Amino acid sequence: xxxxxxxxxxxxxxxxxxxxxxxxxxxxxxxxxxxxxxxxxxxxxxxxxxxxxxxxxxxxxxxxxxxxxxxxxxxxxxxxxxxxxxxxxxxxxxxxxxxxxxxxxxxxxxxxxxxxxxxxxxxxxxxxxxxxxxxxxxxxxxxxxxxxxxxxxxxxxxxxxxxxxxxxxxxxxxxxxxxxxxxxxxxxxxxxxxxxxxxxxxxxxxxxxxxxxxxxxxxxxxxxxxxxxxxxxxxxxxxxxxxxxxxxxxxxxxxxxxxxxxxxxxxxxxxxxxxxxxxxxxxxxxxxxxxxxxxxxxxxxxxxxxxxxxxxxxxxxxxxxxxxxxxxxxxxxxxxxxxxxxxxxxxxxxxxxxxxxxxxxxxxxxxxxxxxxxxxxxxxxxxxxxxxxxxxxxxxxxxxxxxxxxxxxxxx
Numbered sequence: 001x002x003x004x005x006x007x008x009x010x011x012x013x014x015x016x017x018x019x020x021x022x023x024x025x026x027x028x029x030x031x032x033x034x035x036x037x038x039x040x041x042x043x044x045x046x047x048x049x050x051x052x053x054x055x056x057x058x059x060x061x062x063x064x065x066x067x068x069x070x071x072x073x074x075x076x077x078x079x080x081x082x083x084x085x086x087x088x089x090x091x092x093x094x095x096x097x098x099x100x101x102x103x104x105x106x107x108x109x110x111x112x113x114x115x116x117x118x119x120x121x122x123x124x125x126x127x128x129x130x131x132x133x134x135x136x137x138x139x140x141x142x143x144x145x146x147x148x149x150x151x152x153x154x155x156x157x158x159x160x161x162x163x164x165x166x167x168x169x170x171x172x173x174x175x176x177x178x179x180x181x182x183x184x185x186x187x188x189x190x191x192x193x194x195x196x197x198x199x200x201x202x203x204x205x206x207x208x209x210x211x212x213x214x215x216x217x218x219x220x221x222x223x224x225x226x227x228x229x230x231x232x233x234x235x236x237x238x239x240x241x242x243x244x245x246x247x248x249x250x251x252x253x254x255x256x257x258x259x260x261x262x263x264x265x266x267x268x269x270x271x272x273x274x275x276x277x278x279x280x281x282x283x284x285x286x287x288x289x290x291x292x293x294x295x296x297x298x299x300x301x302x303x304x305x306x307x308x309x310x311x312x313x314x315x316x317x318x319x320x321x322x323x324x325x326x327x328x329x330x331x332x333x334x335x336x337x338x339x340x341x342x343x344x345x346x347x348x349x350x351x352x353x354x355x356x357x358x359x360x361x362x363x364x365x366x367x368x369x370x371x372x373x374x375x376x377x378x379x380x381x382x383x384x385x386x387x388x389x390x391x392x393x394x395x396x397x398x399x400x401x402x403x404x405x406x407x408x409x410x411x412x
Contacts, residue, residue: 017083017198018268024082025075025261038258039071059246060238068246072254076261080219080229083198083264084211088237090245091229091252095194095214096122098228101250102159102190102210103127105240109135112156116173118143118166118378119192121367127161140377143171144304149178153185163192163212164203165308167352168321168362168386169295169379170195172304175311179207194218194353195319199271200312210236215252215260217353218318221270222263225256270355270391274318277397278389282320284398289325290335290408292383296320319352321362323383324408332383335408336361339385342404345396352388357397360386 011023025036044063046052055062063069073091081089092098103126107113115127117140127138141148143166153160160182164173175191182189190210191203197218203211213219215227229252230241245251275298282296294301297308298316308316324339326332340348346359350366360366367380375381389397 020082021079021267022265024079026071026078036075036258036261037071039066039254041070041254042066059242066254067249067251070254070257072261073252073257076215076227076252076257076264077229079261079264080198080213080215081231083267084193084231085198085202085204086211086231086237087234089229089231090237090241091215091227091257092245092250093228093252093256094226095192095212095216095228096126097250098212098214098230099123099126099192101241101245101248102212102230103131103136104248105236105244106159106188107131107136110156111136111158112154113138113159113161114149114152114157115140115160116143116162116166116171117141117374118169118171119161119163120167121362121370123161123163123192124374124378125369143173146174146177146181150181153181153187155185157185157187159187160189161192162189163194164201164311165195165297165317165319167195167366168319168384170297170302170317170319170321171295171379172297172302172308172311174307175203175206175208179209182209183207195317196312197267197271199268200275200315200317204231206311209233215256216351218267218271219353220260220263221266221353221355223349223351223354223356224263225253225259227252227256227260271318272315273391274389275315277391277394278318278320278387279316280394281387281389281397281401282316285320285322285401288402288405290405292323292325294320294322318389319386320389321384321386323381324385324405326383329382332381333361333363336383336385338408339401339404342407343400344403345392345400346387352386354388355391357390357392358388362386 055064059068077089139152162173179189188209191208192212194214211231213229279298285291286294324335346357349358350360362380
């Protein structure tokens with residue numbers, strides 16, 4: 001992978017990821033812009049017919065049409081690949097589009113997938129229902145029980161897929177252990193790294209074959225655009241996914257790519273500050289009498305705390321969840337809604353990774369399309385609230401949550 005600084009000089013080897021987040025991209029145009037240019041164009045004029053024919057036959061030799069390649073998208077892909085320690089990356093229209101592209105590229109009828117049952121609700125639906133219509137079977141297993149993953153593999157298993165930490169319960173899987181299981185049966189391991197980001201966790205270094213991203217979240221950081229990506233070997237990215245992308249068109253828009261590309265320049269400082277705030281709030285919530293349980297990898301009470309600290313650079317991340325105390329599911333839902341509706345600083349929204357703190361009720365939003373049995377299996381109960389912590393002063397968010405939590409006993 002070629003990386004360049006704004007002066008088009010090759011960057012030295014061994015730079016820290018924080019530096020790569022600012023300096024990796026493509027060379028400036030003839031104007032020498034210091035901020036990467038935005039290439040808002042659907043097509044590219046060719047100098048002559050011979051060059052046009054060559055570029056259409058070999059897209060890596062030049063740009064022809066923005067469905068097959070665009071400089072703004074290329075800059076995003078190179079920057080993200082550098083952060084993840086990947087040979088290459090490919091941008092997609094959204095995080096779910098990245099998962100769809102991965103499935104279309106790697107799987108065929110008769111293949112088998114092993115997947116954590118704690119995945120994001122739309123991921124569970126895509127694998128369990130949509131892929132099943134085309135003859136791909138998926139076994140859903142415990143996020144944290146390595147033995148269950150091992151027992152689920154078959155001769156036809158082609159992919160193991162996990163997100164870590166999970167949405168919304170922040171369960172952590174052992175990436176290295178799952179990689180060993182996958183490779184032992186000739187399968188690949190893909191890891192959704194949306195929650196941790198490459199600032200805290202680099203799955204490829206732990207043995208994963210592919211990393212999935214929703215650039216809509218932390219990579220952008222300000223809730224502005226939709227974006228996704230797959231990171232991995234050049235063989236898979238350029239040999240499998242890129243040709244399929246050119247045909248199917250789940251393409252990342254140049255404007256969205258440019259926005260996320262610029263957002264990654266502040267990724268490290270944002271994620272570290274947000275994680276510090278999240279730990280402060282998690283500790284406070286754990287002491288609150290109206291809170292039944294807090295789910296946050298940075299707390300010693302988290303079942304995978306030690307593993308998370310080893311995999312995630314000793315940081316818990318910026319997303320936590322907590323359940324309110326209640327005597328019945330109906331009361332739990334009412335109390336959760338009361339806490340959410342009592343906030344005045346937090347935004348009621350299902351996104352995450354924003355500089356603004358976002359609060360939501362997973363059972364009725366991100367996991368609302370699942371059956372109650374599926375929600376129960378994933379641990380998404382009616383009293384659960386997810387908090388994606390932003391950059392506000394944590395004391396203000398604490399007071400905002402206290403407004404509803406302190407009144408929970410009066411909510412039936």
